[in-house]
């Protein structure tokens with residue numbers, strides 16, 4: 001990780017980072033999977049990376065991560081940021097091909113991150129300054145129904161009513177300020193994710209096209 005005053009690990013003029021936010025069950029992961037196909041993103045889900053680390057044999061953070069996830073609270077940012085940074089490095093070292101990956105360039109959808117202001121500041125400063133935030137939004141009622149449906153097969157320890165309520169609280173208290181912060185910088189593309197997956201995707205795709213055309217104009 002970068003030391004104080006050092007530049008971020010990745011240069012944002014080459015590496016495009018788009019944060020993907022929204023409440024639990026808003027459709028972040030589903031929409032990211034579609035965007036990957038159309039735009040050649042590398043999709044990194046902070047929650048998936050944490051669950052993977054939680055289950056990794058020999059991880060010193062396994063129990064800690066499990067507790068935070070079950071309680072629906074935010075894992076200490078150092079852990080999550082390190083996992084994301086390592087995953088970005090691994091992806092760039094692999095040397096991907098295709099749209100957006102020539103000449104040292106790369107494009108990442110960072111899904112479910114930053115969930116709290118401290119993560120946002122630290123990642124922007126030390127890893128890579130994010131270009132935009134895709135913000136998927138719908139009602140708690142819709143999110144609850146989706147999460148309970150997913151819970152039938154997800155095997156996730158936090159897709160139950162008790163954990164879901166805590167996750168909604170964390171989202172309102174910790175994550176909404178992050179969205180407001182980026183909105184004040186004009187970095188948020190808000191997408192109503194109440195409709196069908198296909199309809200929401202049309203809006204998501206248009207938002208991403210818009211982000212890249214703006215980036216091309218400033219390049």
Ligand code: C5P
Nearest residue numbers: 046047068069072073074075112113115
């Ligand atoms: O995004 P997802 O719903 O998969 O996240 C599951 C859990 O992982 C969150 O409720 C939280 O406990 C943890 N998490 C975190 N910090 C992040 C992303 C997820 O602590 N940036």
Ligand code: MG
Nearest residue numbers: 028029045047
């Ligand atoms: Mg997800």
